[in-house]
Amino acid sequence: MEKATVVCPYCGAGCKMKLVVDNGKIIRAEAANGYTNQGELCLKGYYGWDFLNDTKLLTPRLREPMLRREKGAPFETVSWDEAIKFVATRLADIKAKFGPRSIMTTGSSRGTGNETNYVMQKFARAVLGNNNVDCCARV
């Protein structure tokens, strides 16, 4: 059994917790003695991790890259290579035709972390050539 130290993925309180992993599966969450939470968690911290098992209680996990060839067509699963090429080509076309400011990007205020947010704004500013990057700080 192993324990991974994580920060709760829900609110901004920044609670440190340990995910107890047995055989590659999380079996419970324990409160850790973080600076902000001092060994306490709320219900989302203790009981909010089993979405990782793709329970489909509300909606399924995204497991493969997918795309639609045209609006309204059903999703097709594609390789990563194809998905990346598709996005890159389409973004480059839009940028060429309508200018850099015609593309919007978002970071994420949720589980992905600071590194991804840094990389996304770098993508907007260095690759697309605009400042069209924002997050859901208003909800």
Place this chain on the structure above:
Amino acid sequence: MNRFILADANKCIGCRTCEVACAVAHRADGDVTALNDANFTPRIHVVKGGDISTAATCRQCEDAPCANVCPNHAIRREHGFVHVLQERCIGCKTCVVACPYGAMDVVTYQTTRNTGAAVNVLVNKAQANKCDLCHTRDQGPACIEVCPTNALRCVDRAELEKLSAEKRRRTALEAGALYI
């Protein structure tokens, strides 16, 4: 004297973490991921009113009305709490009616029973659901452990005496102040 779980309404924020901890602690597999609407039957309940938020659960009464009325003698005072012998419970709900705190609940679940003739049948088994102070759990009551504001505690004789002494002292000093 039996111990019992008491909530401090001045600390409770009504978050219901205690309810989930209770439901998980009373599952044989201890598996939070197996909870659903049907089997989520906590023995502690958060109550919110206009001016109060608190958690209500069994007081482990010394002369427990639930035990006194149980027609099948399924409820006993033993191990320092009011204990339901689930194998004797027939689900008649007399205890639910008798409990002045609304702390007793009768729930049913499906189980297989051997009829004795080598035939297993699926039956509804009743269970009188009440706080058992997590007596089989090494760490003690699960609700107390998780409460994020430490609003829950287990009160024993010494603790109760301390509470009363404090109240006596306050009353006496306040009364004394009036006569100075």
Place this chain on the structure above:
Amino acid sequence: MSVSLDDIENSKCLFVFGYNGADSHPIVARRIVKARQKGAKIVVCDPRKIETARIADQFLQLHNGSNMALINAFIYTLIEEKLYNQEFVAKYTEGFDGLWDVVKDYKPEAVEDATGVPANQVREAMRTYATAESAVIMWGMGVTQYGQGTETVKALAALALLTGHLGREGAGVAPVRGQNNVQGACDMGVLPDLFPGYQSVTDPAIREKFAKAWNIDPDTMDPEPGVRLSLVPHLALEGKIKGYYIMGEDPMQTEADTSSVRKGLEALDLLVVQDIFMTKTAEMADVILPATSWGEHSGVYTCCDRGFQRFEKAVEPKYNVKRDWDIISLIATEMGYPMHYDNDQQIWDELRELCPIYYGVTYEKMGDLGHVQWPCPTLDHPGTPILYTDLKFTAAPSGKGQLLANQWRKPAELTSPDYPLVLSTVREVGHYSCRSMTGNCAALKALADEPGFVQVHPDDAHKLGIQDQALVWVESRRGKVITRANYNERVNRGAVYMTYQWWIGACNELTQENMDPVTNTPETKYCAVNISTIDDQRWAENHAAQIYSELKARLRNAVEEAKPATASIA
């Protein structure tokens, strides 16, 4: 926030305005409870009798939408009763003379009707706050999700500046950030006007610094601030935004006025969604890029008190998914800008070098349980638990705190005979944001599920003939949803409250977009609705259950029925 969570616990006075910690941050609410136990005075201003109001010394139950009027009355009181710290104001602030011009019409007695708060309560609250040894003003979305949010925040800051409750232990301002890494997203420059580390995109020297580090020509960078997320639907409809790359967000659930968002997304040439779940936004995408989840990767978050904290990977991702920054790097490379990172730390160290206020926040310093608060400019700097200890307010060139007040403006959409109730959107304690994560958790689903709830005062409910727990229609000028009525004696009469987590009882189908002109935050705390009863409750229950299961089936099928293209061609 300018203080740390420790300061909240150790302050002598908590002034809580439009912030319901118990539902939005239970572990912060815990500090409020502890402060109370230690004898702090607590003053709560909120239209609802929230948990903190129960334990408060004073509870000012103001009318929805009257924030600015009440705060102006506070400022009036501080000045009129000479409760303000004259020495502090003279030394460290500017704009005092202008304040009175604005607030002179907000005598507490004169604005009682507007705010619903008796004048003596307003005065008493300010006496408590001003005379406290230390005080923290806490606020949340109850302040910012109004068309006048920014001005209101400035006025709250003016209260702190007038009284000198800043820059000391237990004294400061605490806007409590909502999502686990919303502070981090802002810290990392996921804002249209700021690079990482709060460095302006309009400053040529800053652009040059980043261009050099990123190995690009600074002239290819945009010198103007970009577009805010809340404006995208309109810009898409106008044809100005053609491509939208959404990562880890679900605007179809979380943004105001869903039908407007839907039209905007439909107008795009290209919608790319990178996420972990099939959300209602992902469902509309042209391309879906599946990412690893929390638990499957490591990194750094920033919590609400500016503390950087590391988190580890717990389990291996099971599916054909990639780390978010890896996906972005692959697209960048394919577009002709080579980008590659081996791990999180490599990115972290790149950005530390570019951001003076984060430079000292090394992986080693954060460690396993560490918490390092920016600014942390040098390797031996311990981080900054409290901002403004030098009483320099660098937002203004003078370094002085700006005292600003503004006239109160009413919310944009007022009630009318057809829509007689105010709808305010709030949060569910056991669910989070768009609910794609918590809605897939067994225990949290068992606690609360669709079609969600509308909290209504029993007196209003009786007048409307609404039974507790009955299904009802809630309707605004923009939409109509079914949800469950929930009697709640703590809400004020004339207003109803819906939590924004529900996909069937989706309050954002009803909300409106009147935005704060500075931040473009929509006024999701105020719009006009009506509630109607449903006579046939059995039909209603079946209907709600049916549309819920249809929605779930549709989203599940979108994933499970997707097949490789070659199979369909063959």
